[in-house]
Amino acid sequence: MDIFLQLIVNGLLLGGAYAIISIGLTLIFGVVRVVNFAHGELLMIGMYAVFLASQQLGWHPYVSAIPVALMLFVTGAVIQRFVIQPLLKADPHIQIFATVGVSTALLNLGLLIFGADVRQISPGFGAESFQLGELSIVSGQLVTFLMAIALVGGLHVFLQRTYVGRAFRAVSQHRYAASLMGVNVDRMYVYAFGLGAACVGLAAALLSTQYPVFPTVGSYFTLTAFVVVVLGGMGSLYGALIGALLIGLVDSLAGYYISPDLKEVVYFVIFILILVVRPTGLLGLGRGSE
């Protein structure tokens, strides 16, 4: 029983990490309607930035969180403005290749600058674990989990209560009508891509206390993030959170009770089942619902 409880807690905390990566992905998809295949590479850039700040300036990863999020906002905005936007009128397939292209370019840039070495920060706080009764909890995981929930809450308020947030939702549902309301649609896309990327920047800082960085670190996480986003309903914020927690649980439980090697098989089976049974995801209402 104790081990079961511990596995549940581990799963939920892991889900927090998946959530914080998936939130940006689902936001970008929800508003811009572009699947950002470069999401993992944005995470990689963020984690290298956190690593450098730690090494050169002695900053704790949590100190780097805001500056790195800002840096990634700019990076995301630039990608949208100069890569995706010129292709918006082109075939959707071409947009897919565009983000795949950005992904490959960034990956190779990472390899070129940092080499293939695995680098790890030893941050102190965030890496150690503490006991809570019978349970053992890694502090960084708990922080990540709490931040993921806070981020979803914050974005919810932003999307519901602010003019720009409302415009995000309006643009994703009806571009033409949004432009008639005076919304600068292209600018909203730039903001949304930037914001989605900024979420990854935050994720990079939070995950750096627990995970090492290497050029392909992104694909390790984003494969799962794609499963999460499809599971939760593409473009749905709460869907991403719930999907992430579910996948975290599956990961933790299947890893223990079935086999660590098979846990990915289990959630890809779930992934395919979702696509077959409920293609709009758990919380998706279909196109443009968020």
Place this chain on the structure above:
Amino acid sequence: MLKVHDLRAGYGKSEVLRGISFEVNRGEVVTIVGVNGAGKSTTLKTLCGVVRAQSGRITFDGADISNRPANEIVERGLTMIPEGRQLFPFLTVKDNLLMGAYKKAARSTVAKRYEEVLEMFPRVRERLAQHAGSLSGGEQQMVAIARGMMASPKLLIFDEPSLGLSPLLVEMMFEIIEKITAQGITVLIVEQNVFHTLKLADRGYVLENGEISLSGTGQELLDSDHVRRAYLGM
């Protein structure tokens, strides 16, 4: 207030508007009459910056707005209630209305405006929390007009506001338009319901083959043999 001079516009190679000129003065209700496919919606969309003008000039309050971005034109005080409602289906009615006040000039007075608009549309008030996509056609049209009003525009453009409404609602819609003009908002309207519209309008233009073939006061057009035969079926 609005001056259109020798405007040409179309889609790709096909030219829909072949040099049309007309104007709307402050406080007027002006209508454009034409058969289906004559280019009425194209005209309105070009004014709003949604369709590109190939040549010609559109001035609004003295400023050249031809081919300016749509958001800039809205900022200047020209708002269109488009054909087919075009609400945000998964936003609540309330959020749809608030989107209407998105432009910067409207935000500071949004609370007051919101109350005024709901005063005009009591039926809309009952539906505020509902997704706009789940409303009936008539309710959607009311929300579309209310959303346009939220921008407190100087010039409000209607494209086929009575489309798909029952006779009773059509009646009500025309009353609303009269109330709107009473607030000092200038109106440019395109309507299937030509007779009713010409009764209401100060002036009208007839659009045929991409050109303005006839113009005059509402009464003059109602009396014109051509209009009676071609558009009123008399």
